[in-house]
Amino acid sequence: MTALSLENLEIAQGDRVLVRQTVTVAAGEVLTIMGPSGSGKSTLLNAILGTLAPEFRCAGDIRLEERSLIGVPLRQRRVGVMFQDSLLFPHLSVGANLAFALPADVKGRAARATRVAEALEQAGLAEFADRDPETLSGGQKARVALMRTLLAEPRLLLLDEPFSKLDTDRRAQLRSFVFQRIIDRGIPALLVTHDVEDARAAGGAVVSPLGEALAV
C-alpha cells in the first residue's frame, strides 16, 4: 500500500534546483535520502513539514495517505520528526516529555501515566518516568525522543540524521530499534543521512536529493 508519495516535487532556491523527487514509500518502509551536507536533504524534510523558508520555491505535490499536505498547517499534517539532537524539553521530566506527545483524548492522569509507562517499557527504559532528561545517555535520550514522536501517532516519520551523534555500537542498536518500531507501526518513513551504514540498515530504496537511485 502506498502511504507517502512525492509527485513531481521540485524545490529550488533562485535558479538552483535542490530537490527533485517522484517516488512512493509504502507503509512500514524506509526511503533513504543520501547526500553531502548542503545538498538539499533537509530542504526536502522542511518541505514535508511545511517549514520551508520563503526564499525557496516549491512545485509538485506531497501526498500522505491520498491527502495532499500542501498548504496544510504543520499541526494537522500528522508528520512526526526526529532530529539529530533529541530535543527533549529540559524543563520536563522524561515522563512529562512523553505525556506532552500523547493525544489529549487519553483522559485522566492515571490513564496517561500508564500509557507513558508502557512506552518507556518498550524503549527498555521502565522506571525512567521521573528522571531529568539531562541525566540520560545519548542513546537513551534518542530512544525517548523516538517514543515521544511515536506517541503523537504520526502517519509518517521523518528521521533527520538521528543516529549521527552516537558511537558505533549504540548506533547499530538504536537503528534496529527505530526500524523495528516503523515496521510495528506500519507507517512510512523518510531517513536523511550521509552515512552509508545507515542507508544499508534502513533496507529500502536509497536516492539522492535530486532523485537519482544510489547503490549502497
Add this chain to the structure above:
Amino acid sequence: MLLSKPVSGGVADALLRQTPRLTIGLLLLPVGAGIFGTLAPALGWMPALGGSALTLDAFRSLIAWPGFWEALRLSLVTGIVSTALSLGLTLWLVASWQGTALFRTITRLLSPLLSVPHAAAAFGIAFLIAPSGWIARLFSPWATGWTRPPDLLIVQDPWGLTLILGLVAKETPFLLLMTLAALQQVDGNRSRILAESMGYGRVTAWMKTVLPLIYPQIRLPVYAVLAYGMSVVDMAVILGPTRPSPLAVQTVTWITDPDLSLRFQASAAASVLLFAVIAALIAWWLTEKLAARAGQRWVFAGARGARRVQASRGVALSLAATSSALVFLGMLGLALWSFTGLWRFPDVLPASYRLTTWEREGPVMFGTATDTVLLAGTSVALALVFVIGCLEAETRLKIRVHPASLLILYLPLLVPQIGFLPGLQTLAISFGVDGGFWVVVAAHLVFVLPYMFLSLADPWRALNPQYETVAAALGAGPNRSLFAIRLPLLLRPILTASAVGFAVSVGQYLPTLLIGGGRVETLTTEAVALASGGNRRIIGVYALAQMILPFVAFALALIVPTLLFRRRRGMAIS
C-alpha cells in the same frame, strides 16, 4: 638581549580588581542608607526636626489621614494590574508571532518607545484620550454630537485606568525587549516545529515549551516593572487619580510641603509603600510557583490548544499596535500643540500655526535642556568607567561572576524609588550636600549604571576571546588590547549602552526632584511641574524636547559607528 616588560601593570590591576567592589558599593550604599533614612523618621527618629524618641505616631497619623486606604489600594491595583497586562501582552505577542517577518517589524516599531521618557509618553496619551483630545475631536461632532469637550473625567479617572494604560504602553516594549534577549539563548524555533508536528497550536506550543525556559530570565525585569508601577510618581501625577492620588504621589506632596512636620508622615507613607512592594513581590513569586505547578499538570494532560486561542494572534497584534500608536500619536499631537496658534474644539487640526510658544519658552527651555544634557552626559561617562571597569576586571582577572551579582544590579530597580530617595534626601540635607550637581549625578548613577551594565554585558561577554589571544600573541599587553582591540570592536554596543543610560537619566524625575532639592532642574522635572497648569502649548515644547534628547542619543549610537567603520564590512550590523 631585549627583555619585554611584564605585561600587566601592578597598580592598574589592583585598581581594576577593586572596581567591581566599588561598583557594588556605589549601588548598595545609597539604597541601604536611603532605606534607613526613610525608616528612621517613620519611627519618629529625626533629630534635625526634634524627633528623638521611637514612636509609631507617624504611622498613626498616616492611617488617620482619610485617603490612606484608598491611596494604598490604588498603588497596589495600578502596579499589579499594569504589570500583569504588560507581561500578558508581551507573552501573547511573542507566543503568537515569534519567527515571522511581521514579528521583526513589530519589534522594530516598539523598541523606539523605550527611549521615550515616561512623563512625555504620559502627556502624549493624556492629550489623545482627554475629552478635548484628538480621539474625541476625530469623532466630533458628527458621531458624538459634541461641540464642546464633554465633562468627563477620562484622564486622572478615579480608578486609575488611564494610569494603567500609560504604564502598559511604556512597560510592554521593555518586557518585550527583555524577552527577545532571553529568547536568543533558547532554541525556540525547533521546539515549536516539534510541538506543532505533534498537533500543537503555535501559542500553546510556545507556552508549554519555550515560556518555562525563558521566564527565569525575565523574572527580574518583571519584578522591576511591578515595583516601578506601584511607586511611579511622574506618570501618576499626569495620568493618575487625585483625591486621593496613589500613595507615592501623596508621599511626594508631603515631602515637598513647606510644613516640615509632615516629613514624619511622609516617611511613614514611604515605608508603607516599601513594605507593600515587598509584599507584592512575594505574592507575585508565590503566584509563579502555583502557575508552574498548574503548568506541569497542563503539559501532562496534553491539550493541543483550542483553535480559538490560535486565532487570537490578531488580537494580540492589534493590542500591541494600539498601545504603541497611543504613544506615537500622542507625541505627534504634542509636537503639533507646541506650534499651534488657534485650535478650537472639535477641529481635528489647528486653525493656525505660530512659533510664538517656542520663541517665548525657547530660551528658558534651552537652558534647562543644557542642564539636562550635562547631567545625563556626566552620569553616562561615569557609569561607563564603572561598567567597563567591571567587565574588564571580569575578563582580565578571570573573575567568575556570582549569580547574586545580577540581583545587586537589579536592587536599585526593585526597591521603589520612593522607598529610599526621601531618606537619601534627608541624609544629603544633614550633610549639607543636597541640591548640588554632583549629588544629583550620584543619584542618577544608581539607576543609569544598572541599565548600562545590563545593556553592555551580553555583547561584551559574547566577543570572541580569540581576538585577545591573537593580540597577546602579537605582543600587545592587556591595556593595549583593551583600548586598541576590544573597545573599538565593541564601539556599537558601548554607544548603545550609553544611549540607554542617557535616556534613563533624562527620564529621571524623583531623584532630580528630591536630591536636587528644587535647585537642579531638568526637562522632566519642569514638564511634570507644568502638568497642573494644563497649558498644552508649553507642555508640548517641554515634552518634545524631553523626547528628542534620548532620540538623538540613540541616533548617534547608530550613525557614529556606521560612519567610522564605513569601509569595514565586518563591523556592519549583521
